[in-house]
Amino acid sequence: MNKKISLILLSALLLSAVLILNATPATACAAPKEMPGGVIFDAAFYGAMYPDVVKVFGTDENALFQHYQKYGKKEGRLPVSNGAAAAPAAPAVNPVATAAPVSAPRAFLKRWKGRSVSICGDSISTFGGNHPTDYVPFFPQSYMPTSDLTWWMQTIRAGGMAYVANASWSGSRVTGNSQDESGKTGCSIKRATDLSTAAAAPNMIFIMMGANDFFGSVQPGSYVSREAAQASGNGSFAGAYNTMLNNIQALHPGAQIVCLTCIPAICTSTGTPMLNELGLTINDYNTVIRAAAADHGVLCCDTYACGITSDNWKMYLGDGIHPTAQGMALIASYIVNHL
Numbered sequence: 142m143n144k145k146i147s148l149i150l151l152s153a154l155l156l157s158a159v160l161i162l163n164a165t166p167a168t169a170c171a172a173p174k175e176m177p178g179g180v181i182f183d184a185a186f187y188g189a190m191y192p193d194v195v196k197v198f199g200t201d202e203n204a205l206f207q208h209y210q211k212y213g214k215k216e217g218r219l220p221v222s223n224g225a226a227a228a229p230a231a232p233a234v235n236p237v238a239t240a241a242p243v244s245a246p247r248a249f250l251k252r253w254k255g256r257s258v259s260i261c262g263d264s265i266s267t268f269g270g271n272h273p274t275d276y277v278p279f280f281p282q283s284y285m286p287t288s289d290l291t292w293w294m295q296t297i298r299a300g301g302m303a304y305v306a307n308a309s310w311s312g313s314r315v316t317g318n319s320q321d322e323s324g325k326t327g328c329s330i331k332r333a334t335d336l337s338t339a340a341a342a343p344n345m346i347f348i349m350m351g352a353n354d355f356f357g358s359v360q361p362g363s364y365v366s367r368e369a370a371q372a373s374g375n376g377s378f379a380g381a382y383n384t385m386l387n388n389i390q391a392l393h394p395g396a397q398i399v400c401l402t403c404i405p406a407i408c409t410s411t412g413t414p415m416l417n418e419l420g421l422t423i424n425d426y427n428t429v430i431r432a433a434a435a436d437h438g439v440l441c442c443d444t445y446a447c448g449i450t451s452d453n454w455k456m457y458l459g460d461g462i463h464p465t466a467q468g469m470a471l472i473a474s475y476i477v478n479h480l
Contacts, residue, residue: 316328
């Protein structure tokens with residue numbers, strides 16, 4: 142090969158290398174910078190601090206920033222370092238393999254066996270293929286791979302009950318337009334309607350909602366009475382929760398309703414309970430749930446007390462919010478032993 146041909150080939154190789162480098166997707170930058178809206182954001186820090194986010198969104202700076210804007214801020218995640226170190230690695234366990242089967246005590250079976258069950262919830266209660274096709278699921282995830290491991294399916298099977306429908310939508314709030322025709326709003330008539338199918342209606346309904354009202358810093362209000370809650374409107378958590386219970390009781394008059402309180406939400410960077418922009422914890426919203434359930438004469442199972450703490454959350458929560466298989470088993474076990 143002569144010298145001229147060699148130079149041509151070398152030039153072509155260099156040009157190819159340049160084109161490949163230019164086509165490579167941008168990765169997280171290494172220093173804080175001002176993002177749209179004036180937010181100071183360090184994508185490299187964010188990615189290193191929250192590997193669970195990187196697994197889903199990758200290391201692209203804009204993708205990480207969008208996660209922070211949409212979810213991270215509400216979850217208490219840090220956009221830049223404040224001197225905090227990355228959270229310690231989770232225990233080396235397989236949360237699926239170590240999730241013990243749930244067994245219902247005789248008292249639960251005597252009271253509830255044979256019931257037909259539906260679920261009204263948000264992401265924690267979703268599982269693709271188990272709710273209306275236009276609903277948005279969060280699960281499955283690597284740490285929660287099958288519907289058999291969900292809290293609701295474990296409760297149903299342990300209690301000898303039958304599954305009817307799951308009206309759960311990831312990211313949905315109780316608050317909003319009660320006339321919403323999509324079903325996304327928890328207090329909508331459509332959501333209550335979707336608790337039945339053409340083939341069956343439930344005679345027991347579990348409600349686990351309120352977490353996204355907390356994350357969205359919705360005003361919780363104070364539940365004093367149905368009249369006062371209704372007057373506060375569906376923009377307050379107390380008002381919307383009252384409307385949701387009214388709708389479900391009206392459309393399913395023979396069903397036993399069970400209101401479940403929201404489980405703890407833990408900030409992954411500090412290991413402490415999350416605070417929303419109002420400075421409230423998720424248990425402040427549970428106060429409304431407990432009062433509303435009592436006023437409507439329905440059962441309340443305080444799953445906030447299921448056993449998830451700042452010390453053990455890595456075993457039970459995959460991202461500080463959504464339960465692992467072990468977390469689901471913990472919730473189901475609490476329900477069958479306390480209901």
